[in-house]
Amino acid sequence: MSRTGHLIRRLLATMVTIYVVVTLNFLLFRVLPGDAVSNLSRVPGGSPELSAALRRQFGLDQPLWEQYWIYLGRLLHGDLGVSFTTQEPVGDRLMVAFGNTLPLVAAGLVLALLLGLVTGTLAAWFRGGWVDRLSTSTAIAFYSVPTHFLGLLLILLLGNQLPTQGMHDEFLIDPTWAARTADLVRHMVLPVVTIALIVFGQYTLVVRSSMLETLGDDHVLTARALGAGPVRTLTKHVLPNAMLPITTLVALSLGGLIGGSILVETVFSWPGAGRAMYESVVQRDYPMLQGVFLVLTISVVTLNLLADLLSVRLDPRVAQ
Amino acid sequence: MPQGINLLSAGKQPIYCGSHLGTEKEGETVKPRTTLTALALVGLLTAGCGGSSGASSQNKGNSGSVLRVGTTFTCNSINPFASTGTTCAMIFRYNYPFLVQYTGSGAFEGDLATKWTTSGDKLNWTFDLRPGAKWSDGKPLTAADVAFTINTIVKFREGATASEASSVKNVKSATAPTANQVVVTYQKPTANVLGRLLKMPVLPAHVWEKYATGDGMQLKQTPNPAPLVAGGPYRLGKYTKDQIALMEANPNWYGEKPKLSGFGLQFFTSPDAMVNALKNNQIDYAAPLPITAAKPVEQAGFTVSRQPGFRFHDLIINQSPHQKAHPELRNAGVREAFELAVDRKKIIDVAYLGYATPGSSIVPPVTGDWYNPAVKPITFDPAKAAKLLDEAGYRPGPDGIRVAGGKPMSYEVIIPDVEGGEGERALQIVTEDFKKIGVQLKPKPADNATAFDQLTGPGKKYEQFTLSQWGWIAQRDPDFLLNGMTCAQWGSWNDTGYCDEEYDKLYDQQAAAVDDKARQAIVWQMQKMIYDARPYIVTHYDDVVEGHSTRWTGFGQSPLGILDSQSRQGLLSATTTGS
Numbered sequence: 001m002s003r004t005g006h007l008i009r010r011l012l013a014t015m016v017t018i019y020v021v022v023t024l025n026f027l028l029f030r031v032l033p034g035d036a037v038s039n040l041s042r043v044p045g046g047s048p049e050l051s052a053a054l055r056r057q058f059g060l061d062q063p064l065w066e067q068y069w070i071y072l073g074r075l076l077h078g079d080l081g082v083s084f085t086t087q088e089p090v091g092d093r094l095m096v097a098f099g100n101t102l103p104l105v106a107a108g109l110v111l112a113l114l115l116g117l118v119t120g121t122l123a124a125w126f127r128g129g130w131v132d133r134l135s136t137s138t139a140i141a142f143y144s145v146p147t148h149f150l151g152l153l154l155i156l157l158l159g160n161q162l163p164t165q166g167m168h169d170e171f172l173i174d175p176t177w178a179a180r181t182a183d184l185v186r187h188m189v190l191p192v193v194t195i196a197l198i199v200f201g202q203y204t205l206v207v208r209s210s211m212l213e214t215l216g217d218d219h220v221l222t223a224r225a226l227g228a229g230p231v232r233t234l235t236k237h238v239l240p241n242a243m244l245p246i247t248t249l250v251a252l253s254l255g256g257l258i259g260g261s262i263l264v265e266t267v268f269s270w271p272g273a274g275r276a277m278y279e280s281v282v283q284r285d286y287p288m289l290q291g292v293f294l295v296l297t298i299s300v301v302t303l304n305l306l307a308d309l310l311s312v313r314l315d316p317r318v319a320q
Numbered sequence: 321m322p323q324g325i326n327l328l329s330a331g332k333q334p335i336y337c338g339s340h341l342g343t344e345k346e347g348e349t350v351k352p353r354t355t356l357t358a359l360a361l362v363g364l365l366t367a368g369c370g371g372s373s374g375a376s377s378q379n380k381g382n383s384g385s386v387l388r389v390g391t392t393f394t395c396n397s398i399n400p401f402a403s404t405g406t407t408c409a410m411i412f413r414y415n416y417p418f419l420v421q422y423t424g425s426g427a428f429e430g431d432l433a434t435k436w437t438t439s440g441d442k443l444n445w446t447f448d449l450r451p452g453a454k455w456s457d458g459k460p461l462t463a464a465d466v467a468f469t470i471n472t473i474v475k476f477r478e479g480a481t482a483s484e485a486s487s488v489k490n491v492k493s494a495t496a497p498t499a500n501q502v503v504v505t506y507q508k509p510t511a512n513v514l515g516r517l518l519k520m521p522v523l524p525a526h527v528w529e530k531y532a533t534g535d536g537m538q539l540k541q542t543p544n545p546a547p548l549v550a551g552g553p554y555r556l557g558k559y560t561k562d563q564i565a566l567m568e569a570n571p572n573w574y575g576e577k578p579k580l581s582g583f584g585l586q587f588f589t590s591p592d593a594m595v596n597a598l599k600n601n602q603i604d605y606a607a608p609l610p611i612t613a614a615k616p617v618e619q620a621g622f623t624v625s626r627q628p629g630f631r632f633h634d635l636i637i638n639q640s641p642h643q644k645a646h647p648e649l650r651n652a653g654v655r656e657a658f659e660l661a662v663d664r665k666k667i668i669d670v671a672y673l674g675y676a677t678p679g680s681s682i683v684p685p686v687t688g689d690w691y692n693p694a695v696k697p698i699t700f701d702p703a704k705a706a707k708l709l710d711e712a713g714y715r716p717g718p719d720g721i722r723v724a725g726g727k728p729m730s731y732e733v734i735i736p737d738v739e740g741g742e743g744e745r746a747l748q749i750v751t752e753d754f755k756k757i758g759v760q761l762k763p764k765p766a767d768n769a770t771a772f773d774q775l776t777g778p779g780k781k782y783e784q785f786t787l788s789q790w791g792w793i794a795q796r797d798p799d800f801l802l803n804g805m806t807c808a809q810w811g812s813w814n815d816t817g818y819c820d821e822e823y824d825k826l827y828d829q830q831a832a833a834v835d836d837k838a839r840q841a842i843v844w845q846m847q848k849m850i851y852d853a854r855p856y857i858v859t860h861y862d863d864v865v866e867g868h869s870t871r872w873t874g875f876g877q878s879p880l881g882i883l884d885s886q887s888r889q890g891l892l893s894a895t896t897t898g899s
Contacts, residue, residue: 032770057537057541085396085397085402086396086397086402086543086561087397087399087402087540087541087542087543088543152590152592152593155590155592155593155596156592156596159593159596159597159599159600160596160599160600163597163602164593164596164597164600164602165390165586165588165590165593165594165597165602166563166564166586167563169602170558170560170563170564170566170584170586171386171388171584265589266589266590267589267590267593268590268593269562269563269587269588269589269590269593271560271561271562271563275562275589279562281767282767282768282769283396283769284769
């Protein structure tokens, strides 16, 4: 199959996936036990009239299929609706939440990638030795630790050195841009390190495995026979060829990380997408839930697509 | 000092510090950033915080400083008609004026109202207001604002303003014959008028009247963004959902100037992170303190306060006639046996580490005269419990589980996540003790919304659930909790399926009893009815446990702690110790 054909096929598959997930998102939250109106009308003095008024306001008094068409229609116009609980446009809240999550996840991912590359490369180069054993067992150990447990452990160990809550010190007086940025970085350290430690293990293992495979290739053996040193061999002949599975893994794990930030954001009270998702589930805030999951879905599907296209770019044999 | 590094000496950035905020002029809105700048400048000049690198409110010992409170109770909205939860209500308590307030002893004292009288037929209540009061934006705060608030809530009480409707129960209308006098007219004599009105924030008519049109839903939909127009001692100057609510002194407040120049509520999702922040001087006060952290925090040199609270926990036994699977639960002997098998002391000692007291009535003892002292918890006696079940004919089967009506006495116990780790441990204790009398309990955890949905079930008939473990936070007046057991509250506040016409009549009687003594007798009778019927087995009352730095003092005692939504006693006297 040609590259163009592959691209068209993947784009079509992506669109169908997004449509199916959009529909599932709509249905899934409505079959959950618990109900947004029950939550909101359960106030002192709450009455059946209040419940009815809220149902009307949220459009929940309409038949399900009609709610579905309204939802799809709004979605096509880029309208994600209004949050049941805060009465703010979902789009605005999502912008803030994802805007807070992305730097956290991106920094965590970069750090994890660096750690994974270094430890994976060392493990592969010194395969079978103590460096290999130390690298792989450390990677597996961190990969197995529950995220919230590691977060709390870091709070206990480093909480007297670094902030453990939120994005900023809210009591700063009119800070300069530099002071505000420095404060943000300080607040990011513990959650970013938590993400990086949890994630880097899988990179270590994939890098090690991929490197081992490449290290045995003829062209690497030839390079070494021609006198290439370890650094040149690794950087020029091994790493570029070993990057294919790593690239795919990074793209795939980024989408998962955004969705999986819920535990890190809960432990560190980080006001991001994960926390917004948690609050929305608890409060049965359907528009917010649909919005969060829609963005997550599109992120994952798009990143999958990108990974796929990148693979084709890096290795045209994939498209065959 | 065991609190860890002093962040200021470690080069931390300047911290919010100062006295009161910059004032507003009519028609102008001061942006938070400008406000903070003004605050900083005034603070630096007046509070001795000195130095461009700043200083914190907590280490200078001046009275014009800002208390940093950490809490795990969030606030979902700063619109009084859309908000839920006590933290939002606490913010409104300090931001808005109220006609009356509770004193530390639970008596009423004037706030915006200086005195009040009632007509002979108890239908008209006249409140004299403080003359010359102003909102934070400089506009006059008058009887017209009070009348507007009451009439708006009355007008939309079946819809948009339902969350505030209980405060104006039976109110026909309110008028403002003069700028300093408001008359509230009731449809019929009503009990606890002051206690009800005490819950109603007086809203600025010039801000809210544009929303009070049509079906009034705009009242509920407006985000009411900070900074708010305030009439209370503080003004909400900054609010970021799930992060911070920053209260600044309101220079136009009619009352005595508070000692704190402001306070901030920082919202934590992890109690452990909050405790750590307290220990490391990132906050000054933690409310509530997890009971597992109370001793370590105290040993680290912090002040830990503990007092009986309004919150209680209960084992719910479904009383709905629609529940068919286990009709034995409607047998009074079975419910008495269940209570005999509840080891309250063990629950308190093991699950709550001693930070609770045995429970009995749905009206806690801290409500004072409303608590019926004759309603006492019965002694743990599993042998007697087993005997009662034997007498009822429910004999153990081959697996040791008793059989009732051909079915094993095995019940799922719905437990919502709000019960927390302590609640789960308490249920484990009850489960083990029930096993000894041949009753099997199977905990069924759920989030709060799911748990309530499972309790009420399809058609709000309470057909399916058998047992649950949950709790309530009571109020100073018993009306709210007594109301929750009425038939009219099925599908809403009623979580037991209990419905008794006699009880409902008594509820209506107490709600109309204007004489406190007469009302007390009815309230006591109702508590006894509930206790005997046992839709709830009240296991224990939580203590309110909070912790704060020793640099602060003067916090008022309250059964709701510092986040008291019904009184300003908690913070108005708070100040730094100077240490």
